[in-house]
Amino acid sequence: MSMGKVDPASIHTTVLLHEVIEWLKPTPGGRYMDGTLGMGGHSLALMQAADGKAELLGLDRDQTALGHATARLEEFADRTHLFHLPFSRFEEALDELGWEGIDGAVLDLGVSSMQLDEADRGFSFINDGPLDMRMNPEHGQSAADLVNTLKHGDLARIIRTWGEDPLAGKIASAILRAREKEAITRTLQLAEIVRLAYPPKMRHAARNHPATRTFQGLRIAVNRETEELEYYLKTIVDRLNPGARLAIISFHSLEDRAVKHSFRDAAKGCKCPSHQLHCTCDGVPAVKVLTKKPLIPSEEEMQVNSRSRSAKLRVCEKLTADGEEV
Template sequence: MDGTLGMGGHSLQILKTAGDKAELLGLDRDEEALALARKRLVEFEDRIHLFHTPFSRFEEALDEIGWDLIDGAVLDLGVSSMQLDVAERGFSFIHDGPLDMRMDPDSTTSAEELVNTLKHGDLARIIRVYGEDPLAGKIASAILKAREKEAITRTLQLAEIVRLAYPPKMRHTARNHPATRTFQGLRIAVNRETEELEYYLKTIVGRLKPGARVAIISFHSLEDRAVKHAFRDAAKGCKCPPHQLHCTCGGRPEMKVLTKKPLMAGEAEREANPRARSAKLRVAEKLAPDGEEA
């Protein structure tokens, strides 16, 4: 199962190497991406099942096609290159477009609505927690001041507000554009990415066959930390409090972590694809019911 199908790159390689009996379930909440993936995977059209749905609702898709357990699962989190490169989608602070950021354009709340309606504290929390920007309070204040004069409706309009909220010295020495973290925080909030991932991590283990592997690529520390902790907890088994000397819960390990440290792109890959520089891959394998490897 590819929970973030995108344009089908991962799925294409999986199908090419998995053998002629392999079937693949692909999920994405972006209908444009699904259409492109369907064309890209046309040679395997009799072995693919594509659904327009977020990956957190994967169990509904599994049930619909009659799959109880699966042999493997992959997630490639974050925003796709296609979404970043199309200004009209509103993800980019480099190209001007409507302030949207919805991965599914039919969903209800856009970045424009959040930026123009949220109170200072709520806006600052999104930028601080999801964007991990230490200047979140200052940025939120700048946004509220700007929207008193006119609605903030364009990506470059917001990017400039955030840029000017940075002190001149930080502005000139920053490695990335000052708006990078604010846009990240808003995107995560708009698409409820944290909640999606948390639910997926809680439920995916129960739909894996013994020996099945789940691989997750994340692009920022919040995601990577959530994956790391979920894999660690599933590998530990025991849910008793840390101060308790003896286990009384009877929990057994469900997973084996295969990546003690996340795998990252090498120099050649980073040069070929600069967006891979922050990608971190973690993999875990489902254990048999007795806690042994399958």
């Protein structure tokens, strides 16, 4: 079956859909942004919850996903504005539309099932394909470029920091030995190298495939996901209207920690150095954190969609210039 005939709803199950809508509370006349449009699940629910009378800005750097989302949102075409951009560049889209602020935003940092399951995209260590992993295949270095050119220390750092694999050094050494014999160009080729780098006892005791963390680390590095999120978190609050809510779904501890700390800092207001005993900056809180602890999928959702198990949702609300709730 060609990708053009695939029903997007059958490819990807939207994570924490009901929770996102309940917290964002979209209303007619509001302006909302989906920074990771994907297959359009959150966006479609946002528009439906607002009786189709809101305006939506959707961004995605994956052109294939953007095409599916366009079709899925066709009934709201006159009120949706879709851009082929990474979410970190959302201000370009806002400025082009002439929107100074928005009334709500959602960010789903997960990789879509379509990307994971389509072997040619190179995200999967289960199905063989070219070792790519780029969200936008027309831009940047691929995973193959990294594993075949990086020095041992840089490769180990990626696997340790972003893949959170304690065997990063052994895995990097195994990759360097393998690439001396032949270039590493296929996903299953890399997956097998990583699998064999694990000691037999750890290999057999592992709950997930040994290559899971290495592939995660490489994907984050290839798509500069950490830099994308850091820039977004620094800039998004200023473009939220008072009372607007921001919902972010993360899938690993590094992302969740970044979101947690960003929300916490924005809610403090004070920008004085931590060693200073008394506040002299007269700063006021920019947001109120609505989720003291991250929300996780229900048992029912996790049974239906196993890929939702690591999802965590955090939500904050923009305050007025005086630091008050609307």
